[in-house]
Amino acid sequence: MFNHDANKQQTSQQSPVPSRPETPKKLKIDSPMFQPASPLKSTASLARDAPVFVPKTQQSSMVALAPEFKPGQDFIGGADSATSFAASSVPAPEFTQQMSQMSMDPSQVYSAPPDNMNPYANPSASMYYQPSMQPYQPLQYHLYAAQPPHRSDLLPYQRTIHGFFLSDNIREELQRKSAATLQTIGDLNLPRSVHVYHSLVPLDTKREKDTRVFGYPSWVYKAFSGTTGKTYALRRIEGFRLVKEQAIGLIEQWRRVTNASIVTVHEAFTTKAFGDNSIVFAYDFHPLSTTLYDTHFGPSPRYVAKYEGQAAVPEKVIWSYITQITSALRTIHAAGLAARCIDPTKILMTSKMRIRLNCLGIVDVLAYDTGGTLEEWQQDDLLQLGRLIVSIACGSPLAANDFPSAVDFISRHYSVELKDIIVYLISKPSPTKTISEIVTLIADHTIQDFNSALHFNDNIEAALARELENGRIARLLTKLGFINERPEYDHDPQWSETGDRYLIKLFRDYVFHQVDEQGNPVVDMAHVLSCLNKLDVGSDEKVMLVSRDEQSCLVLSYREIKSCIEVAFSQLSKKR
Numbered sequence: 001m002f003n004h005d006a007n008k009q010q011t012s013q014q015s016p017v018p019s020r021p022e023t024p025k026k027l028k029i030d031s032p033m034f035q036p037a038s039p040l041k042s043t044a045s046l047a048r049d050a051p052v053f054v055p056k057t058q059q060s061s062m063v064a065l066a067p068e069f070k071p072g073q074d075f076i077g078g079a080d081s082a083t084s085f086a087a088s089s090v091p092a093p094e095f096t097q098q099m100s101q102m103s104m105d106p107s108q109v110y111s112a113p114p115d116n117m118n119p120y121a122n123p124s125a126s127m128y129y130q131p132s133m134q135p136y137q138p139l140q141y142h143l144y145a146a147q148p149p150h151r152s153d154l155l156p157y158q159r160t161i162h163g164f165f166l167s168d169n170i171r172e173e174l175q176r177k178s179a180a181t182l183q184t185i186g187d188l189n190l191p192r193s194v195h196v197y198h199s200l201v202p203l204d205t206k207r208e209k210d211t212r213v214f215g216y217p218s219w220v221y222k223a224f225s226g227t228t229g230k231t232y233a234l235r236r237i238e239g240f241r242l243v244k245e246q247a248i249g250l251i252e253q254w255r256r257v258t259n260a261s262i263v264t265v266h267e268a269f270t271t272k273a274f275g276d277n278s279i280v281f282a283y284d285f286h287p288l289s290t291t292l293y294d295t296h297f298g299p300s301p302r303y304v305a306k307y308e309g310q311a312a313v314p315e316k317v318i319w320s321y322i323t324q325i326t327s328a329l330r331t332i333h334a335a336g337l338a339a340r341c342i343d344p345t346k347i348l349m350t351s352k353m354r355i356r357l358n359c360l361g362i363v364d365v366l367a368y369d370t371g372g373t374l375e376e377w378q379q380d381d382l383l384q385l386g387r388l389i390v391s392i393a394c395g396s397p398l399a400a401n402d403f404p405s406a407v408d409f410i411s412r413h414y415s416v417e418l419k420d421i422i423v424y425l426i427s428k429p430s431p432t433k434t435i436s437e438i439v440t441l442i443a444d445h446t447i448q449d450f451n452s453a454l455h456f457n458d459n460i461e462a463a464l465a466r467e468l469e470n471g472r473i474a475r476l477l478t479k480l481g482f483i484n485e486r487p488e489y490d491h492d493p494q495w496s497e498t499g500d501r502y503l504i505k506l507f508r509d510y511v512f513h514q515v516d517e518q519g520n521p522v523v524d525m526a527h528v529l530s531c532l533n534k535l536d537v538g539s540d541e542k543v544m545l546v547s548r549d550e551q552s553c554l555v556l557s558y559r560e561i562k563s564c565i566e567v568a569f570s571q572l573s574k575k576r
């Protein structure tokens, strides 16, 4: 037992555990702040002279010396009297006692939400998504501090705090996307559910409906599926009466078409839920996407020409579009289908420079009986791709209607290769014109685009790796949270305050609760991360832990603290 019996002072030399100074000074409210004469020397000498603490789990002989370490009662550590910390008569915190009086049962403190609150556990739980009548509150993005300007005066081993975490831009984009995915509104004019979908949110804000593409007005809603719990984009074609059932069966074929540049369709069904005859197509939902039309021809286009008559869109962007659409068409044509819907309003822009063909399969169903052959439709896909590229390059959705002027503009502002591919796509269909030929013709640019995609992938992977590190730290903090200040374990209200757990508590104080000479809290993120990283690897570096009443201190290695945490955590996780 560690005993502070003053009579044992003289025998302290034989004892592996030195005792505290003979006449501890009382700490009064007006006592001057304790300032070690030479903090560096004292800390170093403490670490050097201190008998190494071995957790009781590691060395059974120590168990006899330190079976239970009680705060406010005992003293461990090698501080000599000159460097010992100010003794205090302030009683140990009464936290333990209060907690034991409350005799809290951990199961009462936290109870898991019932299964029916989890849409994935219980697919019919649409109550989880009850539309809120409150106005939508955007996230507080300004709470994420922006990246500071580049600091060239950093030494190679120094890092800013931003170096540890996902970049603010990616974080904000992901946050926005997740908020858009989970958004609900209480639109009373919409049905509560359509087929297995519920919590509909309209996505198209235009009032006037364009019937140019499908021949019918169409509406887009975001909705949750009660079956899978996932989010989908429902495209409703208003006023369409399905005559032949086989038509809707074509969607089965489209379901199997997967390509990174198309929006995958999942199912189609007819419904009267909107008060009319509608057919609805369920597609993958890509949050915060816009259309190619909005990006290039909308009220605030992304690319604006510097001077009148100049080309606005960089050629690299156009080649990237050609590459992505060609890739999509190659998959579609290989599956024995045709897109039949290459229109800037039906191409989604899901992130910067990432486009996907949208609404695939709809024309096949709506125009089931109207004639035409697969070859004709596939040739038309190539023609429409040519027209699309012309309109984007010339900056006008109608540019392809005056083809000679458009080609003249393109030859003056873009490369010969781009002009040639456009002329090839728009020229009269010939039996040899296939998507595979386009693939060969654009190979050089595809390689460049592929290289950019790989670079982007590398950046995303690097960003992910940073979060991976944070995940490691989060797991460590979770373990500490399970242990620290646990009100009771195995009928022992003192569990988290005694033995190894007391050391863990002191370590938590060391990491989070330090104060500087003026008594101000030290809120140094780098200190926290450095401590937790050393703890995670179990470094041999020593750390000095001081009890809250400043009467005792311990010198331990991170490896020993890690072992204490592992033992305490395994106690908690073992089944009784």
Ligand SMILES: Nc1ncnc2c1ncn2[C@@H]1O[C@H](COP(=O)(O)OP(=O)(O)OP(=O)(O)O)[C@@H](O)[C@H]1O
Binding pocket: 203, 204, 205, 206, 209, 210, 213, 218, 219, 220, 233, 263, 283, 284, 285, 286, 287, 288, 289, 290, 291, 293, 345, 346, 348, 358
């Ligand atoms: N699969 C999807 N995932 C996410 N959002 C989508 C999806 N499909 C469409 N949208 C959103 O719906 C909006 C409207 O799409 P829509 O195809 O109706 O475009 P539009 O320009 O309104 O065309 P139209 O004039 O034919 O209605 C798009 O801007 C896009 O933001």
